[in-house]
Amino acid sequence: MIKLFLRDQFPLILINLLQITLILIVLWASGLQEMKLVLYTLFLGAFLLTVYLVYRYLSLKAFYKRLANPVARLDEIFETLDSAPISAALGELLRSQHRLYINEIELAKIKKNEHVTFINQWVHQMKTPLSVIELIIQDHDEEELLSIREETDKLEKGLEMVLYAARLEVFEQDFHIQPVSLKHIIDQVIRENKRLFIKNRVYPEVNITGLTVESDEKWLEFIINQVITNAVKYSAGKGGKAQIFTDKTSEGTHLFIQDNGVGIPKSDLKRVFDAFFTGENGRVYRESTGMGLSLVREVCEKLGHKVEIESVQGEGTLVKLTFYN
Structure with a gap:
């Protein structure tokens, strides 16, 4: 988490160090060569930068913690973040994404249920003509009709497999x-x-x-x-x-x-x-x-x-x- 914070703030730290260096160079070039004043200026710049970084880290601690540790459960995205604007914006983004995700899941469930219902109805509709064919040929022993009976058996088994494969989608409700x-x-x-x-x-x-x-x-x-x-x-x-x-x-x-x-x-x-x-x-x-x-x-x-x-x-x-x- 601290490493992530330092990587994020690295450009700011670099710019501040360059700024302090340039100020010291300008002061030195203007003839101000008192070492105590130079060190004091350097100390003030470093002190203010450190204070700012500490304040920034404490105010965004939860924000960086969330970024460094991805959530394990969906409900964790609603945990309170910092009150800082960027944290609040992240929280709102996560909530909106979660709503979109839930909507997509519900839509997928509806489509899946519709598909299973369609397959079930289709299989049962196909079984009706097969049953009629069985009734027509059951009392006949001609070789051609026996071949038709074998093919109807294959069709029936194929339809059963389709039906069970579709029901696997809602297995928890069907056993x-x-x-x-x-x-x-x-x-x-x-x-x-x-x-x-x-x-x-x-x-x-x-x-x-x-x-x-x-x-x-x-x-x-x-x-x-x-x-x-x-x-x-x-x-x-x-x-x-x-x-x-x-x-x-x-x-x-x-x-x-x-x-x-x-x-x-x-x-x-x-x-x-x-x-x-x-x-x-x-x-x-x-x-x-x-x-x-x-x-x-x-x-x-x-x-x-x-x-x-x-x-x-x-x-x-x-x-x-x-x-x-």
């Missing part, structure tokens, strides 16, 4: 922590994806006891649905299993979802949770968006869970969800 049965969630996800399992010739092998965890049922179903969908999709055609089992330790409850699919290259493993990252497998499976696991990690962090992935290319992938005690 409720309560005891949730893992077995119930797993069974529900498997039922919803039964056509996906059949199409990809993957068999779900579930070994879960009646464990309950503290979580939000809707968001946890989204997490598990994303992981199981990936396990089935990347095991397509291999006729393998999607093994789902649990383990309880002193740390908490662990849910494991393991497949024997294509696996993830070691070079891609550290980036699988990055948004829009599809990696080497994404070039083979064109439907990959790179958003599924990114949303899974973000939701897990918000719920206080942990998600980890282990994988060996060509052998399969293991996803571990940890629910802390």
Whole structure:
């Protein structure tokens, strides 16, 4: 703070020293060569400059303190500054900037809420024609209609992902922590994806006891649905299993979802949770968006869970969800 003050006042100090020096030179050149008078003049100049600097520092102490120590909280800008004109002007500037900042924040919140509302309405509107298509083709087994059913399933899952991604913006208003049965969630996800399992010739092998965890049922179903969908999709055609089992330790409850699919290259493993990252497998499976696991990690962090992935290319992938005690 003192260093800032001295740097600010340095031009004034320099000018005063130059002024005193010039006065002494003029006096000396005019024939006044009494050393006592010269020293007295020098002392008076230095004394007056020191008094002024001390007064200036004390009157602007809070001002320089504020400049030297940026605020940690927004409400600190309303702390009383000195009564000096420049301090008062700074206080008024900070208050006006704070008002502008709050207005911008409120405007951004309004726009964000409008965007989330629009996305929610749009997704629900798009689900209506999908439901109608499902009703039309559900009693028919023709190959063409089965292909349409597969595509509608993809559309529905894509719409669900958009809906959940939009809801993340207002996550704090859209979750409720309560005891949730893992077995119930797993069974529900498997039922919803039964056509996906059949199409990809993957068999779900579930070994879960009646464990309950503290979580939000809707968001946890989204997490598990994303992981199981990936396990089935990347095991397509291999006729393998999607093994789902649990383990309880002193740390908490662990849910494991393991497949024997294509696996993830070691070079891609550290980036699988990055948004829009599809990696080497994404070039083979064109439907990959790179958003599924990114949303899974973000939701897990918000719920206080942990998600980890282990994988060996060509052998399969293991996803571990940890629910802390």
